[in-house]
Amino acid sequence: MDIQAYISSGILESYVLGELSPSDALQVEEMAARYPEVREELQLIEETLAGIAQAAAVTPRPGLRASILENIAAAAPDAVVPPAAAEPAAAAPVRPLQPAEPAVLPQKQYSWLMAASIGLAIMSSLAALFFWSRWQDTEQRLASMIAQNAVMVQHVSTLENRTQGMEQTLAVLTDPSYKAVPMAGLAPAPDAQAIVYWNPASAEVYLNAGSLPAAPSGKQYQLWAIVDGKPVDAGIFDATGLQLKKMRQIQNASAFAVTLEPAGGSPSPTMDQMYVMGAAS
Amino acid sequence: MRLFYSQIFDLPWTANSLFLKAATPHIDEPQLVARLKARDKDALGYLYDHYSAAIYGVVLRIVKKEDIAEEVTQDAFMKIWNNIGQYEASKARLFTWMFNLARNLSIDKLRSKEIKRELKTDAVSDNVYSIDNQHHNQQKTDTIGIVKLLEHLQPEQQLVIKLLYLQGYTQSEVAEEYGIPLGTVKTRHRLAMIHLRKLVGE
Structure with a gap:
């Protein structure tokens, strides 16, 4: 067995915190008995635990000491409990009248009963211990399964979101009624490119932000459609992600353009901040 | 750590702390355990003086309220006293055993009061x-x-x-x-x- 791997698995830390099942704890104890490295590591972990607790120590109110020590003194039955009171004297005269043998019998019976009930008690304690340890094991496994499950759920929902976005993108890209309107870079970013997918019949507009640079903080991009020679707001967006973004519906566009505006957009485009533009027909 | 504490704080109660053993003569751990197992009340006082701040600190941080922390600390020392016979030095240091015992009592207390979730979700x-x-x-x-x-x-x-x-x-x-x-x-x-x-x- 690779002792270093065993030590670095973190099982010793779990042991010190009392988090292991009885069978795993037993294994650690056996390992510690056999390997000095394991013993040494446990020692270091326990010292660190003491160090943490020491650093986090809070001195209790001075009165607590007396209260605790007094309570323990009062509760601890230090004096040996006196044996049960002697049998009533009245019973004594009867005894000599009984023959010796029958007097022994009840005592035998009593010790047999005693033995049986002790045996029963031991058996049920053992059974309880057994089920308790099984329960502990199960509890621990369940907790780790739940943790794993939560991680899986997160993964699945992230994947689902992405798949949905991609399906939408694919649907737009493969729909012949959508018209691709490439927009080329202008003065602020001559190399930038973006594409609008526009369905003239349903008026739906999707945008691929393409290679637009990330908007500076406090700014957002705004898409405009040129309708009858006038700019019409088609919605704001941030230049992040590859997925198509659904924009406002636009009818009868002759061109599309993107400008950089203060966050939230503007009522009319800032002409010298026009990044890309492309003709729709 | 020892240097650090003594340099920065001059606390009236640090004699209680784990590493700064001042007033009482030192009792080493095996001896302390043996005396506790022999029901020696002086050993219990020594135990309290040396470990109560560390135990109380842990308990208080878990249960948050001072009155509950005092109650749990009291239960912890009672349980330490009553169960010292079950402590096995081969398995853990005395403090580790007491720490886990106090921590478990604190958690049980939280559960019994059903205030766990509310407290846990705090920052x-x-x-x-x-x-x-x-x-x-x-x-x-x-x-x-x-x-x-x-x-x-x-x-x-x-x-x-x-x-x-x-x-x-x-x-x-x-x-x-x-x-x-x-x-x-x-x-x-x-x-x-x-x-x-x-x-x-x-």
Whole structure:
């Protein structure tokens, strides 16, 4: 067995915190008995635990000491409990009248009963211990399964979101009624490119932000459609992600353009901040 | 750590603390355990003087309220006294045994009061450190110690150590509540402990 791997698995830390099942704890104890490295590591972990607790120590109110020590003194039955009171004297005269043998019998019976009930008690304690340890094991496994499950759920929902976005993108890209309107870079970013997918019949507009640079903080991009020679707001967006973004519906566009505006957009485009533009027909 | 405390604080109660053994003569651990097992009340007083601050600190950070913390600390010492016969020195140091016992009692107390969730969802960092602000004036705490100590760790390791040692979480609970895989929690826990051992080592 690779002792270093065993030590670095973190099982010793779990042991010190009392988090292991009885069978795993037993294994650690056996390992510690056999390997000095394991013993040494446990020692270091326990010292660190003491160090943490020491650093986090809070001195209790001075009165607590007396209260605790007094309570323990009062509760601890230090004096040996006196044996049960002697049998009533009245019973004594009867005894000599009984023959010796029958007097022994009840005592035998009593010790047999005693033995049986002790045996029963031991058996049920053992059974309880057994089920308790099984329960502990199960509890621990369940907790780790739940943790794993939560991680899986997160993964699945992230994947689902992405798949949905991609399906939408694919649907737009493969729909012949959508018209691709490439927009080329202008003065602020001559190399930038973006594409609008526009369905003239349903008026739906999707945008691929393409290679637009990330908007500076406090700014957002705004898409405009040129309708009858006038700019019409088609919605704001941030230049992040590859997925198509659904924009406002636009009818009868002759061109599309993107400008950089203060966050939230503007009522009319800032002409010298026009990044890309492309003709729709 | 020893240097650090004595330099920065001149506390009236530090004689109670784990490492600063001043007034009473030193009793080593095996001897202390033997005397406790022999029902020696003086040994119990010694135990209280040397460990109560560390135990109370852990309990208070988990249960948050002073009156409940006192009750749990009382139960803890009662249980230590009654169950000392079950303590096996071959399995753990006395403090480790007492720490886990006190931590478990604190967690049970929280569960019984059904206030666990409410407390746990609070901002962790605030909780762990805010203990100090609510304190009586005469009760100086060493908590600057824990803040300073954990500052040496990366934030994600700090979180794990705080949750495990000062908030009563199990590793599985940390994984579950913070959406971190259990393996990652264990790795962070181990790395943090390795880092801390250099700092708390004498």
